[in-house]
Amino acid sequence: MRLTMESDFINTIVWILLILLPEALGQQWSFSFPQSIQALKGSCVEIPCSYTRPRTLRPPKVTWYLEGRKDYYTVFDSHDRGEALDTYRSRTKLVLNTINSCTLHISNVRSDDEGSYIPEVDNRDAYDLNGATVRITVIDTPSTINLQGPAVMMEGIPVAIRCSVEHTCGSDPPTLRWNKRQYLPRTEQQHVSEGRWEAISEITxxxxxxxxETEIQCSATYPNGQTSHKAAPLNIIYPPKNITVLIRQKEIQEEDDVTLSCFSKSKLEINGYQWFKGVEKIRLSDIDQEITVRNVSWLTEPYSCSALNSQGMGESALTLIPVQYAPKEVLIVKYEREDGGVVLKCNFSSSRPNVTQFTWLRNDVPIINQTAANITLENVKENAGEYRCIAHNKVGNSSSDEQVAIQFKGTTSIDLPAVLGSTAAVIGLVLIILIIYCCISTRKKKSHTDTIFGTIPVPSMAEAPPTKMADHVYDTLTEGKYHATTDSQSSTSPLNVSSRKSKAPREGDEDSHYYAADDKAQEEPEDINYAAIRFDQSNEASREDGRTEHTVYAILKN
Known part of the structure; x- marks a missing residue:
């Protein structure tokens, strides 16, 4: 019995020791943190730290110190925040991301944050245990972004492109963005080493x-607002694109020969071409880049081509050859009106280029001022007849195949514009004739009967006796030159004395004057058409009997 009791006691002690041994072994003091770490200026940094301590029910007191030249400065105290330096008090905190964590977070990193830091738990610091510190180095530029993806991509085959960047602030990583916003990224963060993490973004x-040949770009934005970028060119291979049929001639008419060329956009070498005709795409035997279509017509079918490279084949759209031709299948359509009139319309099936004008003919006589597609005929007899239309374009013209007969039994119409025009023309002609006649009459009158104007002082009856009025002899002067003389003078004046007198001179009258035609009437007339012949009688007798000087006026005929 006694042996049994002792055996049970020993077993109990062993079991207690087995239970307490692991805990006893885990109660030793220890710290784990990196020896150095980088911090981006203006961003944040986290110094990863963990510890072990003897079992206790008290919460741990975690303290961090900055090693100075002569002393240690508190930068964080979990029990008394006021113990920390003013420059760190609002920028430091504890990151409790694991059990027994002593990880220190410093935000808005400054240049003077650079130095050696020492953690302490319950007044037991790491330096005292093993002389360890962690060195923070402040950098101005972030780490380089790493961009990964296939060097060559094929159109239509999805690929994964990855963007990553290392950082030292695990709780506040940089934000990664792509320039291809239409793709939804997958983001994650991986722990690389003590104090270093990797932010990752990936798109398909x-x-x-x-x-x-464009760029794909990834950018990283850090907590301080600082950004960094990384771009890479895209090398994509694809089948031929943008395939078009090029027609070399600018203006093509019927029966011309036309050259067609097949062009495409391809990064790779073109291995061959294929040509097709019509909407049904009948395959032709031609495999060259160019073909010649001979003797084209306005009914020529469309053509298309395809190009082939190592990535596949691309095909063009159907291309019509722009053959220019005169209007085709011209015909007249007749529309009856309620008032008995008729509207004729000149139709055509096709035209290239567009129709520019129309010509209407009645009984094969063109109708003036009718160039529109429609013509309206009133119910009058004059509009009856055989009608035909001609459609014109830049290339030529085409006439309607059949004439349309129009029968009207209405009243005879009066073409008011024509009547007014004719009347105006007649009036204008009459006015022109009258003007010409007046001009001719005026010129003749001036030429043959120009009047010489002058003043004839005629004495009044009181001043001179009636008998004195016959002192001067007047007669009609005919063609020729004229001369004047007196009885008392010899015939030396320009006028010769004529043997003809109207009256015999009175006795006692002096200087009686005579007028006669020049004996040399056959001589050509002088240029002077107008003359005034003045005679001065300055003798006393003439003044006494009241006679004054007189001027002779005559009509001179050329």
């Missing part, structure tokens, strides 16, 4: 030929 990109 679908390559297109439009993106070839």
């Amino acid at each position: 990109y679908s390559p297109t030929y439009e993106d070839d």
Whole structure:
């Protein structure tokens, strides 16, 4: 019995020791943190730290110190925040991300934050245990972004592109963004080493030929607002694109020969071409880049082509050859009106280029001022007849195949514009004739009967006796030159004395004057058409009997 009791006691002690041994072994003091770490200026940094301590029910007191030249300065105290330096008090905190964590977070890193830091738990610091410190180095530029993806991409085949960057602030990593906003990124963060993390963003990109030789870019934005970028060119291969049929001639008419060329956009070498005709795409035997279509017509079918490279084949759209031709299938459509009139419309099936004008003919005589597609005919007899239309364009013209007969039994119409025009023309002609006649009459009158104007002082009856009025002899002067003389003078004046007198001179009258035609009437007339012949009688007898000087006026005929 006694042996049994002792055996039970020993077993109990062993079991107690087995239970308490692991805890006893784990109660030793220890610290774990990196020896050095980088911090981005203006951003944040986290110094990873963990510890072990003897079992206790008291919460741990965690303190961090900055090693100075002569002393240690408190930068964080979990029990008394006021113990920390003013420059750290609002910028430091404890990151409790694991059990027994003593990780220190410093925000808005400054240049003077650089130095050696020492953690302490319950008045037991790491330096005292093993002389360890962690060195913070402040940097001005962030780490380089790493951009990973295939060097060559094929159109339509999705690929994964990854953007990553290392940092030292695990609780506040940088934000990663792409320039391809249409793709939803997958983000994560991985722990790289003590005090270093990696922010990761990945997209699944679908390559297109439009993106070839463009850039894909990833940017990182840090808590301080600072950004960094990394870009890489996209190398995308694809089948031929933008395939078009090029027509070399600018103006093509019927029966011309036309050269067609197949052009495409391709990064890779074109291995071959194929040509097709018509909407049904009948395959032709031609495999060259150019073909010649001979003797084209306005009914020529469309053509298309395809180009082939190592990535596939691309095909063009149907291309019509722009053959220019005169209007086709011209015909007249007749519309009856309620008032008995008729509207004729000149139709055509096709025209290239567009129709510019129309010509209407009645009984094969063109109708003036009718160039529109429609013509309206009133119910009058004059509008009856055979009608035909001609459609014109830049290339030529085409006439309607059949004439349309129009029968009207209405009243005869009066073409008011024509009547007014004719009347105006007649009036204008009459006015012109009258003007010409007046001009001719005026010129003749001036030429043959120009009047010489002068003043004839005629004595009144009181001043001179009636017998004195016959002192001067007047007669009609005919063609020729004229001369004057007196009885008392010899015939030396320009006028010769004529043997003809109207009256015999009175006795006692002096200087009786005679007028006669020049004996040399056959001589050509002088240029002077107007003359005034004045005679001065200055003798006393003439003044006494009241006679005054007189001027002779005559009509001179050329």
